[in-house]
Amino acid sequence: MILQYKFLQLSILALFLYSILSSIIGSFVVLRKMTYISGGISHAAFGGLGLGVFLSLNPILTAIPFTLLFTSFLFFIGKKFRIENDSIVSIIWSLGMSLGIIFLNFKKGYTGYLLGYLFGNVLSINIFDISLLFMVLVLTLLIFFIFIKEFLFLSLDYEYAKIVGINSNLFDTIFYLLITLGIIVMIKISGVIVNIIFLTIAPLITKEIFTNIYKIVLFNFILNLFFSLTGLFISYQFDLPTGPSIVLVSITTFIIFKIYINFMKVYER
Amino acid sequence: MSSKIILEIKNLSFVLNGITILEDISFRIMENELLSIIGPNGGGKTTLLKLILGIYKPTKGSINFLEENLSIGYLPQKKSEFFDFPISIYYFILLGRYKKPFIDFNDDDHKKTKEVIQRLGIENILKKRLSTLSGGEFQKVLLARSIVRDPELLILDEPTSFIDVKSQNEFYNLLFELNEKMSIILVTHDLGAISTKIKRIICLNKKITFDGDINTNRDFVMNKLY
Numbered sequence: 001m002i003l004q005y006k007f008l009q010l011s012i013l014a015l016f017l018y019s020i021l022s023s024i025i026g027s028f029v030v031l032r033k034m035t036y037i038s039g040g041i042s043h044a045a046f047g048g049l050g051l052g053v054f055l056s057l058n059p060i061l062t063a064i065p066f067t068l069l070f071t072s073f074l075f076f077i078g079k080k081f082r083i084e085n086d087s088i089v090s091i092i093w094s095l096g097m098s099l100g101i102i103f104l105n106f107k108k109g110y111t112g113y114l115l116g117y118l119f120g121n122v123l124s125i126n127i128f129d130i131s132l133l134f135m136v137l138v139l140t141l142l143i144f145f146i147f148i149k150e151f152l153f154l155s156l157d158y159e160y161a162k163i164v165g166i167n168s169n170l171f172d173t174i175f176y177l178l179i180t181l182g183i184i185v186m187i188k189i190s191g192v193i194v195n196i197i198f199l200t201i202a203p204l205i206t207k208e209i210f211t212n213i214y215k216i217v218l219f220n221f222i223l224n225l226f227f228s229l230t231g232l233f234i235s236y237q238f239d240l241p242t243g244p245s246i247v248l249v250s251i252t253t254f255i256i257f258k259i260y261i262n263f264m265k266v267y268e269r
Numbered sequence: 270m271s272s273k274i275i276l277e278i279k280n281l282s283f284v285l286n287g288i289t290i291l292e293d294i295s296f297r298i299m300e301n302e303l304l305s306i307i308g309p310n311g312g313g314k315t316t317l318l319k320l321i322l323g324i325y326k327p328t329k330g331s332i333n334f335l336e337e338n339l340s341i342g343y344l345p346q347k348k349s350e351f352f353d354f355p356i357s358i359y360y361f362i363l364l365g366r367y368k369k370p371f372i373d374f375n376d377d378d379h380k381k382t383k384e385v386i387q388r389l390g391i392e393n394i395l396k397k398r399l400s401t402l403s404g405g406e407f408q409k410v411l412l413a414r415s416i417v418r419d420p421e422l423l424i425l426d427e428p429t430s431f432i433d434v435k436s437q438n439e440f441y442n443l444l445f446e447l448n449e450k451m452s453i454i455l456v457t458h459d460l461g462a463i464s465t466k467i468k469r470i471i472c473l474n475k476k477i478t479f480d481g482d483i484n485t486n487r488d489f490v491m492n493k494l495y
Binding site: 031160165213 | 357
């Protein structure tokens with residue numbers, strides 16, 4: 001029985017918590033059409049992880065303040081010099097990545113970290129990572145479900161939400177802080193690249209089926225859990241890297257779903 | 270119409286990136302009045318609405334409401350495709366009753382939402398997705414969201430742009446009915462789309478070029494407009 005291994009038990013627990021967290025964050029990232037920004041944040045975090053390795057500190061704990069300061073500073077510069085948001089995100093994307101690689105390059109023998117942070121390594125998860133993930137998950141659950149109306153309204157119709165009195169600046173800041181925290185604590189499990197897929201694919205499927213945010217979040221969780229456990233099983237069975245296996249499972253599911261939906265539309269006509 | 274002033278705009282100007290969009294705008298709207306603002310594209314109509322709604326701040330001049338927290342309903346100029354969003358039509362309308370954080374929707378909010386849905390005759394479309402609604406259906410849903418909070422002032426931005434003539438007449442009849450309970454500002458760029466029942470219009474092209482009864486001299490208004 002493969003589940004007798006402690007590292008696998010921890011990995012499955014991590015994937016379970018990860019699936020809940022990514023289902024909440026991913027729902028709002030997709031509904032607010034922010035997948036590109038979340039990709040930028042993931043890559044900015046890579047700079048912070050590299051800095052942590054370079055300074056011999058815990059990379060996850062360095063990545064949190066680094067990403068917040070780095071992305072806030074660049075968005076501020078973008079606003080000041082009237083540079084479009086998508087251009088700023090592209091700069092954040094490549095600069096974050098470049099800084100991360102430069103920092104890792106200074107620390108001899110640590111370039112192996114590169115692949116781990118790009119595609120994740122759920123099998124190397126420890127108790128500290130799980131505790132951090134759990135704390136961020138509780139915080140996210142609390143905030144999103146207390147302010148579900150506000151987040152939903154801002155995602156649906158930003159201008160009207162402001163007109164009815166929702167403090168958009170406050171909720172944008174909270175949203176940005178939560179997705180940054182979420183993305184960083186998820187990186188060790190799924191890595192920068194896989195994170196983006198995890199936040200995107202399940203909501204793209206569920207938003208076509210349901211019109212209720214709670215159902216969307218619940219089924220995102222079920223799908224993400226399916227993607228991650230199937231990916232983990234395939235990687236274990238065939239000795240493949242876990243992150244890319246999860247990506248393949250989720251994208252294959254998405255393609256099958258789209259073909260099915262299009263077939264049904266043609267059939268209904 | 271009563272003589273109570275709902276909204277008073279005095280010497281309002283708005284400059285954006287060094288370009289004057291609106292200059293020295295002054296007018297009042299009374300309780301239960303229906304006022305139509307018309308003007309060419311780029312004449313500053315939507316900017317004026319956004320100033321009234323508080324989205325923009327005036328460069329000069331003032332916008333004063335009868336009450337500090339005057340309830341305003343707003344129908345934006347949007348197509349249903351814009352809302353490719355997984356939300357039920359019922360909840361979309363209910364969100365119009367939003368009050369503030371920590372306060373959930375109560376029985377009154379649900380009662381009012383059901384009442385508005387029934388009044389606008391949109392019970393049969395509640396199971397559809399927003400993005401699949403026809404132009405007329407979607408305008409009714411937007412109208413439902415804007416009146417569900419019982420506004421004292423209803424602002425509509427080009428509400429008949431995406432609907433056919435039959436639905437336009439139906440829509441205007443609804444507006445006249447609503448006008449008995451609230452003041453209305455209706456913005457459009459198309460004089461032909463304005464019902465002949467509407468009396469007061471303001472022609473806006475950066476400045477106010479006409480403010481009065483359209484029926485007294487339609488040709489004069491046409492000259493002022495274009």
